[in-house]
Amino acid sequence: MSKHKLFLLRHGEGAWNKENRFCSWVDQKLSENGVKEAQDCGTLLKEQGHKFDLVFTSILSRSIQTAWLVLEAMGQEWVPVVKSWRLNERHYGTLIGLNRAEMAAKHGEEKVKVWRRSFDVSPPPIDESHPYFHEIYNDRRYTTCDVPKESLPRAESLKEVLDRLLPYWDNTVVPEIKKGRTVLISAHGNSCRALLKHLEGISDKDIANVTLPTGIPVLLELDENLKPVEPRKLLGDQAKIQAAIKKVEDQGKALPST
Ligand SMILES: O=C(OP(=O)(O)O)[C@H](O)COP(=O)(O)O
Numbered sequence: 322m323s324k325h326k327l328f329l330l331r332h333g334e335g336a337w338n339k340e341n342r343f344c345s346w347v348d349q350k351l352s353e354n355g356v357k358e359a360q361d362c363g364t365l366l367k368e369q370g371h372k373f374d375l376v377f378t379s380i381l382s383r384s385i386q387t388a389w390l391v392l393e394a395m396g397q398e399w400v401p402v403v404k405s406w407r408l409n410e411r412h413y414g415t416l417i418g419l420n421r422a423e424m425a426a427k428h429g430e431e432k433v434k435v436w437r438r439s440f441d442v443s444p445p446p447i448d449e450s451h452p453y454f455h456e457i458y459n460d461r462r463y464t465t466c467d468v469p470k471e472s473l474p475r476a477e478s479l480k481e482v483l484d485r486l487l488p489y490w491d492n493t494v495v496p497e498i499k500k501g502r503t504v505l506i507s508a509h510g511n512s513c514r515a516l517l518k519h520l521e522g523i524s525d526k527d528i529a530n531v532t533l534p535t536g537i538p539v540l541l542e543l544d545e546n547l548k549p550v551e552p553r554k555l556l557g558d559q560a561k562i563q564a565a566i567k568k569v570e571d572q573g574k575a576l577p578s579t
Contacts, residue, residue, distance in 0.1 A: 323542035323550050325498050327520075328371070328505045329513045332387035333358035333536040341421050341572050345413035346457045348382050351390075358536025359387040363394025365557055366538060373400050374502035377494060379408035379509060380462045387536070388507035406466045406473070407489035410509035414444035414476025417453050425575035433573040438529040439478070440518075446475035479528065483515040490516065495547060505538075510569070513539070521549055534565030 333355030337344035351359065376392065378384040385404065392398050416424070416436060425433045436444055447454055457463070463470050474481065498504055506513070510533050518528045520541060533539065540554040555562050 322544070324545045325501075325543040325547065326371070326503050327498060327541045327543055327547075328366075328373070328503075329516060329533075329539040329541065330362065330387065330391070330505060330507045331510050331513055331533045331535050331537070332383040332507060333362070333390070335383045335535075338535060343413045343416045343419055343421065345410050345417045346381070347417060347453050348460070350382055351386050355383070355387075355535065356390060359390035360394045362387075362536050362538055362557075363391035366391065367395040369556070371395075372503060373397055373505045375497050376400055376402045376505045376507060377408060378402060378404050378507045379410065379512065380404050380406050380465075381409055381509070384408070384507045384509060388505070391505070391507065403493075405489055405493070406463065407486050408506065408508040408512050411479060411482045411511035411515075412447075412474040412477040414446045415451060416444045417447065417451070417457075421572045422574065422576045425573055430574055434529075437573055440525040440528055441478045441480045443476045443478040443481065448475070479511060479515055479518070480525075482511055483519060486512060486515055487519065490519070498543070498547065499545075510535075517553065520547065521553070532566045532569050534562060534569055537562055537565065 333351045335344055335349040335355055336352050337347070337349045339352050339354070373392070376388045378388045385402070388402055392400055421433060435442055449455070458470060458473070463473060466473065474485070494504060494506070506516070513533055514528060514531055517523065517531060517539070523531065538556045540556055541549055542551045544550050
């Protein structure tokens with residue numbers, strides 16, 4: 322029987338989701354559409370009668386802004402929000418800022434699929450010559466982490482995301498859930514996929530087929546050992562959700578030449 326409800330949420334659309342660029346650790350705000358997605362998500366959760374006790378976010382603005390908009394739409398602005406870099410999006414290394422369709426045209430769709438969805442392949446690491454290196458590593462938020470700035474990732478596979486996320490999940494999030502608190506994790510496509518892989522025991526191969534659209538809450542019903550007792554539920558209009566999943570998958574396709 323279900324003992325705990327856990328909600329995972331990929332933030333609403335950001336400016337670079339719209340432009341089909343790898344955003345990752347670049348701090349983009351929500352687009353106009355992303356704001357609406359987050360508000361609609363909050364309205365749906367309210368209509369369904371859900372109540373949160375605690376929210377966890379990454380330290381990237383798009384996940385924080387999403388959490389605020391969801392809580393506002395639910396009339397639950399008072400709920401505490403706790404932030405950690407360990408929930409940040411996967412660090413996409415030198416791919417940051419690049420357009421997925423252009424990369425697919427240049428390197429092939431298969432290669433882009435491996436970069437995006439394989440479990441243990443890291444893209445090449447970012448260095449000081451990368452156009453977004455200084456913007457990321459000179460940002461004051463990264464002086465507040467529980468590791469020195471020099472030890473923060475320069476590129477990550479999904480496996481490496483899970484490695485940095487799990488200690489936070491085990492030591493900070495799990496105790497709150499076990500106290501009976503209903504938790505929302507407002508994070509990113511790949512940090513949520515890593516957590517889903519862990520919770521549902523998805524294989525290294527099958528995780529490639531899990532895609533999360535923006536602004537759609539994922540409900541997990543867990544037993545007392547935090548094992549899922551039912552398949553995950555993506556809440557909302559199922560036809561729209563399937564179309565949104567396809568849209569994310571198609572981001573890695575080369576555009577037909579004109
Ligand atoms: O920033 C990103 O994800 P996010 O929009 O969930 O924060 C990544 O660029 C997602 O890219 P992907 O869907 O190719 O893994």
